[in-house]
Amino acid sequence: MSGATAAHASYNGSGTQGLAVTNKINDVGDITSVIWHKDKTTKQLLHGSAIIEVPSSGDGSNLGSNLIFTLNSDMDVIGDLYLFVKIFPSAAYTIRKEQALLSVINRIEFQCGTQIWQTLEFADILALNTTELTEGAYEKFMLGLQGFETDAGYSTPAVNAASAATTRFFTVKLPLLTRTVCPVLNNYSNVVEGGFLTAAAPNQTVKIKVFTNTVTDISANYMMNLSGTVPMEMKLFGKHVIMCNEEREQIRNIPGGLTKRVKLTQNKEETSFTLVGDIYDLQIDCDHFSLYASHLIIQVFDTTQFGPDDMNVLVNSAGAQLAPPITLLEADLKLNSTSFCGKLPGGLMSGALPESMGLYVNQFMSRNVPHNRTLTYVFPLSNTAYSGSCVPLNRFDNIRLSLKLKRTLSSIAGITGNPTLYKIAVTCVGESTALYKQGAASISMY
Numbered sequence: 001m002s003g004a005t006a007a008h009a010s011y012n013g014s015g016t017q018g019l020a021v022t023n024k025i026n027d028v029g030d031i032t033s034v035i036w037h038k039d040k041t042t043k044q045l046l047h048g049s050a051i052i053e054v055p056s057s058g059d060g061s062n063l064g065s066n067l068i069f070t071l072n073s074d075m076d077v078i079g080d081l082y083l084f085v086k087i088f089p090s091a092a093y094t095i096r097k098e099q100a101l102l103s104v105i106n107r108i109e110f111q112c113g114t115q116i117w118q119t120l121e122f123a124d125i126l127a128l129n130t131t132e133l134t135e136g137a138y139e140k141f142m143l144g145l146q147g148f149e150t151d152a153g154y155s156t157p158a159v160n161a162a163s164a165a166t167t168r169f170f171t172v173k174l175p176l177l178t179r180t181v182c183p184v185l186n187n188y189s190n191v192v193e194g195g196f197l198t199a200a201a202p203n204q205t206v207k208i209k210v211f212t213n214t215v216t217d218i219s220a221n222y223m224m225n226l227s228g229t230v231p232m233e234m235k236l237f238g239k240h241v242i243m244c245n246e247e248r249e250q251i252r253n254i255p256g257g258l259t260k261r262v263k264l265t266q267n268k269e270e271t272s273f274t275l276v277g278d279i280y281d282l283q284i285d286c287d288h289f290s291l292y293a294s295h296l297i298i299q300v301f302d303t304t305q306f307g308p309d310d311m312n313v314l315v316n317s318a319g320a321q322l323a324p325p326i327t328l329l330e331a332d333l334k335l336n337s338t339s340f341c342g343k344l345p346g347g348l349m350s351g352a353l354p355e356s357m358g359l360y361v362n363q364f365m366s367r368n369v370p371h372n373r374t375l376t377y378v379f380p381l382s383n384t385a386y387s388g389s390c391v392p393l394n395r396f397d398n399i400r401l402s403l404k405l406k407r408t409l410s411s412i413a414g415i416t417g418n419p420t421l422y423k424i425a426v427t428c429v430g431e432s433t434a435l436y437k438q439g440a441a442s443i444s445m446y
Contacts, residue, residue: 042189046244049079049193054208054236062229063087063104064214069236071198071206076248079195079239081174081208083108088231089165094224096305098364098373099126099145101170103222104232106211110176112196113204117434117443118176121267122213123425127297128175128265130376131359138362144170146364176208177262179386193241200251200258200436208236221303221422257437263386264291266428273421280326280405280421290394291430294386295357296333296379298349300405301423302326304373324408325373326421332402333379335391340381349377357385381430390430401426 011023022031032038052072060067071078085104097103108120129141143149147168178194186192196206212232219226243251251258266289273280304325328346332339344353350361361376379401382389393399407418434443 039187039189044188044191045247047076047193047247048242050240051082051237052240054081054238056234056236060210060212060232060234062231063212063218066209066211067234069208069210071196071208071238072240073198073202073205075240076199076243077193077195077197077239077241078206079193079241080178081176081239082171082237083174083210084169084171084235084237086167086169086233088167088233089226090228090230091165091225093165093219093226095147095222096224097222098142100222101145101147101168102126102172103218104212105172106213106217108174108176108211109207109209111207111209112201112441112443115442117262118264119267120174120176120265121269121425123269123299123301123423124265124267124427125172125175126374127299127376127425127427128429129173130362131297131354131378132175133173133360133362135360135362138360139364141172142362142364144172174208175263175265177264179263193239194263195239195241196262197251197258197260197434197436197441199243199248201439201441203439204441210234210236221301221305251436252439257435260434260436261292261431262434262443264430264432266291268426268428270424271422273424275407275421278407278409279329280403280407282403282405282424284401284403284424284426286399286401286426286428287397289399289428291392291428291432292390293393293428293430294382294390295354295359295429296381296401297427297429298328298331298377298379298401298403299425299427300326300328300375300377300421301425302373302419302421304419324419325375326405326407326419327375328377329404329406331377331379331404333381334398334400334402335393335396336398337400340391344379346377349379350375353380354378357382359385385429386431393428393430 007017011017011021013022025031054069054071056067056069058068059065085101087101087104102122102125105122105125107122108125109116110118130138133141140149149169177196198206215226215228215230268284268286268289270282270284273282302325328349330343330345331349332343334340354361357378357380359378361378381391403424405421407421409418432444434441
């Protein structure tokens with residue numbers, strides 16, 4: 001008997017098998033064929049897509065300036081956005097952090113008309129890409145931020161040691177509005193296009209504003225010896241989707257307007273800490289979080305840096321060897337003074353728990369430099385990311401996140417000095433609702 005016939009030969013319509021399958025086309029319940037199913041019968045409304053460059057204005061020629069990118073009004077939908085950045089230092093400098101080049105970005109604003117829908121801080125861009133990119137995509141992303149990639153897309157040798165005035169390049173997907181935690185190779189019937197519906201808001205101008213850090217800001221922790229005026233170049237590319245005429249007209253003429261959920265983030269950062277022994281114990285006020293929230297991403301930034309010569313040790317700016325990075329021991333979220341789920345250990349929030357939500361907690365590994373020094377943790381508020389079990393945080397008056405972190409002194413001979421915690425970044429990830437009505441778009445901040 002062929003193995004393919006075993007399921008048929010053993011079928012009697014009872015037990016677990018009887019609940020899962022039937023051999024009668026007209027049986028009760030919803031019945032699906034794996035041979036002729038919705039993926040073979042579903043039709044998509046006609047649409048076309050292409051990557052286009054978004055025109056810019058403003059003075060973005062040097063670090064510490066900003067550029068404004070204006071979306072063209074003839075776009076029906078603007079989907080995923082990609083920022084392409086080059087910097088042209090005029091003197092030698094040293095890359096000291098795994099995400100050094102991303103420190104060029106201070107924040108990014110998505111503005112529709114006069115309303116700012118979303119503000120992405122540097123930490124938000126890093127957090128979302130760390131938890132939503134696959135391992136391969138994340139590796140490529142981080143190699144670029146470490147300076148290993150050229151604008152032609154191939155890898156270069158180690159770059160953390162002091163180098164000449166080398167031009168550096170990176171590209172980053174901006175996690176604005178569209179959700180990315182879904183299989184890249186969807187079945188035909190499950191393919192979706194997110195983004196902003198420009199066709200439904202022709203009366204408003206949509207802008208992406210990119211603000212860059214100063215040379216002083218960047219050289220403090222990320223690229224030592226960076227000095228003077230540093231020229232730069234930024235370009236923004238986006239997925240330009242054109243709908244068919246019938247879909248466009250129907251969207252514009254829906255009575256009461258069209259509501260659409262969009263992915264948003266909110267940010268909270270702490271930079272003031274008290275160390276008792278080797279423990280940082282702090283409570284973060286997150287009352288302004290108001291999204292239909294899926295999860296919180298917690299990032300720990302300390303002063304550990306890559307060594308300029310020995311690839312296997314960590315040093316501070318003075319060349320003194322440092323102990324391992326500061327880690328998160330536990331986190332507890334309280335909504336209106338009631339604990340959401342009790343205290344969660346850091347190890348749980350950086351491994352199996354995010355994976356069960358459909359998220360990643362990627363760690364940067366390189367053949368040339370030490371691995372990730374900025375640690376990332378995911379505190380879950382829903383069963384899976386962006387599911388119906390998300391929590392509407394706008395309905396709680398008091399939101400407090402308690403964190404306990406530990407500074408671990410190294411027992412390795414010759415390593416001295418202590419890392420210092422200089423920032424905790426919390427990214428609230430969730431959704432809000434956009435309303436497209438009478439040629440304009442607005443958003444609720446919850």
